[in-house]
Amino acid sequence: MSHRTFTHLDALESEAIHIMREVAAECTNPALLFSGGKDSIVLLRLAEKAFRPGRFPFPLLHIDTEHNFPEVIEFRNHRAKELGERLIVRSMEDSIKQGRVVLRSENQSRNPFQSITLLDAIAEFRFDACIGGARRDEEKARAKERIFSFRDEFGQWDPKNQRPELWSLYNTRTHPGENIRVFPISNWTELDVWEYIEREQLEVPSIYFAHWREVIPRDSGLLPVSHLVQPKEGEHVEKIMVRFRTVGDMSCTCPVASQAKNVSEIIAETAMTRITERGATRMDDQTSDASMELRKKEGYF
Amino acid sequence: MSEVKNIRRDRAELLRFITAGSVDDGKSTLIGRLLHDSKSIFEDQLSSIARTSNKRGMQAVDLSLLTDGLQAEREQGITIDVAYRYFATPKRKFIIADTPGHEQYTRNMVTGASTANLAIILIDARKGVLTQSRRHAYLASLVGIPHLVVAINKMDLVGYSREVYERIRNDFAAFAQGLRLSNIEYVPMSALNGDMVVERGDRLTWYEGRTLMDLLENIDIEHDVNTDDFRFPVQWVSRPQTEELHDFRGYMGRIESGSIRVGDEVTILPSGLSSRIKEILLYKDSFEDVFAPQSVTLTIEDHLDISRGDMLVKTDQQPQIKKEFAAMLCWLSEQPLDSQRKYIVKHTTRMIKGMVNQIDYRVDVNTLNHETADSLKMNDIARVVMKVQQPIVFDDYARNRATGNFIIIDETSNNTVAAGMIC
Ligand SMILES: Nc1nc2c(ncn2[C@@H]2O[C@H](COP(=O)(O)OP(=O)(O)OP(=O)(O)O)[C@@H](O)[C@H]2O)c(=O)[nH]1
Ligand SMILES: [Mg+2]
Numbered sequence: 001m002s003h004r005t006f007t008h009l010d011a012l013e014s015e016a017i018h019i020m021r022e023v024a025a026e027c028t029n030p031a032l033l034f035s036g037g038k039d040s041i042v043l044l045r046l047a048e049k050a051f052r053p054g055r056f057p058f059p060l061l062h063i064d065t066e067h068n069f070p071e072v073i074e075f076r077n078h079r080a081k082e083l084g085e086r087l088i089v090r091s092m093e094d095s096i097k098q099g100r101v102v103l104r105s106e107n108q109s110r111n112p113f114q115s116i117t118l119l120d121a122i123a124e125f126r127f128d129a130c131i132g133g134a135r136r137d138e139e140k141a142r143a144k145e146r147i148f149s150f151r152d153e154f155g156q157w158d159p160k161n162q163r164p165e166l167w168s169l170y171n172t173r174t175h176p177g178e179n180i181r182v183f184p185i186s187n188w189t190e191l192d193v194w195e196y197i198e199r200e201q202l203e204v205p206s207i208y209f210a211h212w213r214e215v216i217p218r219d220s221g222l223l224p225v226s227h228l229v230q231p232k233e234g235e236h237v238e239k240i241m242v243r244f245r246t247v248g249d250m251s252c253t254c255p256v257a258s259q260a261k262n263v264s265e266i267i268a269e270t271a272m273t274r275i276t277e278r279g280a281t282r283m284d285d286q287t288s289d290a291s292m293e294l295r296k297k298e299g300y301f
Numbered sequence: 302m303s304e305v306k307n308i309r310r311d312r313a314e315l316l317r318f319i320t321a322g323s324v325d326d327g328k329s330t331l332i333g334r335l336l337h338d339s340k341s342i343f344e345d346q347l348s349s350i351a352r353t354s355n356k357r358g359m360q361a362v363d364l365s366l367l368t369d370g371l372q373a374e375r376e377q378g379i380t381i382d383v384a385y386r387y388f389a390t391p392k393r394k395f396i397i398a399d400t401p402g403h404e405q406y407t408r409n410m411v412t413g414a415s416t417a418n419l420a421i422i423l424i425d426a427r428k429g430v431l432t433q434s435r436r437h438a439y440l441a442s443l444v445g446i447p448h449l450v451v452a453i454n455k456m457d458l459v460g461y462s463r464e465v466y467e468r469i470r471n472d473f474a475a476f477a478q479g480l481r482l483s484n485i486e487y488v489p490m491s492a493l494n495g496d497m498v499v500e501r502g503d504r505l506t507w508y509e510g511r512t513l514m515d516l517l518e519n520i521d522i523e524h525d526v527n528t529d530d531f532r533f534p535v536q537w538v539s540r541p542q543t544e545e546l547h548d549f550r551g552y553m554g555r556i557e558s559g560s561i562r563v564g565d566e567v568t569i570l571p572s573g574l575s576s577r578i579k580e581i582l583l584y585k586d587s588f589e590d591v592f593a594p595q596s597v598t599l600t601i602e603d604h605l606d607i608s609r610g611d612m613l614v615k616t617d618q619q620p621q622i623k624k625e626f627a628a629m630l631c632w633l634s635e636q637p638l639d640s641q642r643k644y645i646v647k648h649t650t651r652m653i654k655g656m657v658n659q660i661d662y663r664v665d666v667n668t669l670n671h672e673t674a675d676s677l678k679m680n681d682i683a684r685v686v687m688k689v690q691q692p693i694v695f696d697d698y699a700r701n702r703a704t705g706n707f708i709i710i711d712e713t714s715n716n717t718v719a720a721g722m723i724c
Contacts, residue, residue, distance in 0.1 A: 010308065018536070018554075141370050143386065144370050164720065166708055166717070169706065171717045
C-alpha cells in the first residue's frame with residue numbers, strides 16, 4: 001500500500017470531477033470538447049475518474065479548423081480510440097462549403113470562425129451543455145467567467161449579466177436552444193495542468209516537447225513555417241529548438257524557444273516563465289485589448 | 302484494481318480568499334500589488350496594462366487593470382463582476398476572487414464569498430467604516446467565512462497616522478461584536494505604495510503586527526471543514542451492465558464533510574435503510590478510508606434502491622429531515638420575491654419545488670436591526686421560513702456549509718434568484 005498526502009492538485013481534481021458529474025446528471029445532452037490539446041487531455045482523465053468503470057455519459061466533440069498540426073489530429077484519433085468513446089468531428093471546411101463561413105483568404109487564421117461551426121454542431125446534435133478545457137488564468141475575460149457559463153440562443157455570453165454561482169450548487173437550467181459552457185478546470189493554472197500530466201503520466205502530442213523547427217520571427221512571436229505560413233519579403237527563416245505551449249490554428253499559434261524534452265523539464269520551464277501562455281503563443285489575442293471578450297460574446301468557447 | 306492508495310490529510314495547501322469593501326477603497330489595486338510584489342505578474346501582462354495606463358494619461362501603472370478585465374470595467378474604472386486570479390508562494394497556492402464594491406453588484410460579491418476561506422475587507426483610511434464595509438463584513442459572516450482581515454488602506458493619504466488606524470479599528474471592532482466572527486486581524490497599509498502588503502516598508506514603523514502576505518501564508522485553515530459528520534450526497538449512480546460488471550452499482554459523489562472507511566455502517570437518507578461500505582474506488586485506485594473533499598465512487602454490501610438526491614451518512618451521525626425549515630436568505634434578483642409563487646430549490650444534489658412561506662424579519666445591514674417586510678428585493682437579507690415539496694436532508698449551515706446551503710431558481714426565467722443558509 002502506498003501513502004501520500006492530499007495536495008492542491010487533489011483539491012482541484014476533486015472539484016473538477018464533481019462538476020463533470022453534475023453536468024452528466026442534470027443536463028439532457030452534453031458533449032465534451034476534445035481538441036487533442038493539453039487541457040482537454042486533462043479533461044479526459046478527469047472524465048475517466050468521474051465515470052469509470054462506466055462509459056462517458058457524453059460524446060467527445062472536436063471542431064476541426066483543418067489548420068491543425070497533423071501530430072495533434074493523429075493524437076486526437078488515437079486517444080479517442082484508446083478510450084473507446086465516441087468522437088464527433090465537425091469541420092470548418094463544411095461550414096465554408098455551405099457558405100456559413102466566408103474567409104478573406106485561404107491562409108488566414110480560422111480561430112475566430114470556430115464559433116460558427118461550433119454553434120452549428122450544437123444545433124445539429126441539440127447539445128445543451130459543452131464541457132471545455134478553458135482556464136481562468138489564460139486571459140482576463142476568462143478570469144471573469146463562471147464555471148457554468150450560460151449562453152443565449154445565439155450562443156452569446158453576456159458578461160455584465162452572469163448568473164450568480166454560489167458554493168458548488170450549479171444552476172444547469174436552460175430553455176430549448178440555449179446552452180451552457182462548463183469549465184471544470186477553471187481554477188487550474190498552466191503549471192497545475194503540467195503537474196497533473198506528470199502525476200497521471202498522461203501522453204501528449206509530440207509537439208509539446210522541444211524539437212527543431214523552421215520558424216519566421218514576426219512581430220513578437222515565432223511563426224512556424226508550414227503550407228499556410230511562408231516568409232514574406234524581407235523576412236527570414238530560422239531553424240531553432242522550440243516547443244508549443246498551446247496547439248491551435250497553425251497560422252497563428254507560435255512555439256517558444258525551449259530545451260524541454262520531457263514533462264518534468266516543461267514543469268521547470270513553466271515555473272520560471274515570465275510570459276503568459278496566450279501572450280507567448282497566440283497572435284490572434286494581441287489584436288486588441290478586448291479580443292477574447294468580443295469573441296466570447298459571439299459564441300467562442 | 303491495480304493500486305491501493307492511502308491519502309493523508311496534511312497542511313492545507315490551497316487558500317481561497319476574496320477582497321471586499323466599498324467602492325474605490327482599493328480592492329483591485331491591492332490584488333495587483335500582491336501579485337506584483339510576489340512576482341506573479343507576467344511581463345506581457347505588465348506591459349499591456351502599462352500601455353493602457355499610459356493611453357489614459359496616468360503616470361504610474363494602474364494595477365487595478367490586472368483584474369478589471371471587461372471592457373465596461375476598464376472604461377468606467379470599476380469592478381462589475383468577480384475576477385479570479387491565481388498565485389503561489391513556496392508556502393501556499395492562492396485563489397483570489399476580486400469582488401465588486403458597488404451595491405448594485407452585491408450578488409457578484411456573494412458569488413465570490415461563497416467559496417472563500419478568508420475575506421479581506423478594505424477600508425479607505427480617509428473615509429472610515431462605511432455602510433458597504435459593514436454590508437460586506439456582515440455578508441462574510443453570514444456565508445460563514447471563517448477568517449477576516451480588515452485592511453485599512455490608503456494610509457499614505459492620512460500621513461500614515463496611527464491614531465486614524467486605531468480609530469477605524471475600534472469602530473470596526475464595535476460593529477463586529479454583533480457578528481458571528483471569531484477571527485479578525487487588522488492591518489494598516491498602502492496598496493498603492495506597497496506598505497505592509499508583501500513588504501513592511503519604512504513608513505508604518507509603529508505597527509508591529511504581521512504583513513498581509515504573512516497572514517495569508519500562515520493562517521490556519523485546517524479546522525475550517527467539518528471533519529465530524531460524514532455526508533455523501535449521491536450525484537450519479539454507475540451501472541455499467543457489461544458482462545464482467547453485471548452487478549456493479551457504484552454511488553458517485555463528493556464527500557462534503559467527515560470521513561468514511563471500508564466496513565463502516567452507513568444509512569441512506571431519506572429512506573433510512575442501512576448497509577456497510579464495501580469498496581471506495583476512484584478510477585484505478587481503491588482506498589481504505591477517505592475524507593472531505595474527495596470525489597469517489599462507493600459500493601455497499603447490500604442491493605438497495607439509491608438514486609441521485611439521496612444522501613449517505615454514518616448511522617451514528619444523523620442530520621435533520623424536514624419539509625419546513627428556517628433560513629437566512631440573500632435575495633439576488635432584480636425581480637422581487639413573490640411569496641405566492643413556487644420556485645425551484647436546489648439543495649445538495651436535489652432539485653425540488655418550494656416556496657418562501659413567511660418572512661420573519663429583514664436585516665438592516667447598517668445597524669443589524671431587524672425590521673418587518675412582506676417582500677424582498679435585490680440585495681435584501683432576511684430570515685424566512687421555507688417550505689418544500691419533499692423533505693430534504695440537511696444540517697444547519699453553521700454546522701455544515703455544504704448540507705446547509707441552497708439556491709432558489711425562478712422556474713420561468715431559469716435565473717438564480719436567491720441564496721439560502723439553513724438556521
Ligand atoms: N493613495 C492611494 N490610492 C489608492 C490606494 N489603493 C488604491 N488607490 C486608488 O484608489 C482608486 C480605486 O482603486 P481600485 O483598486 O480600482 O478600487 P476598488 O476597490 O477595486 O473599486 P471597485 O472594485 O469598483 O469597488 C484608484 O485610483 C487607486 O489608484 C492607496 O493605498 N493609496
Ligand atoms: Mg475593483
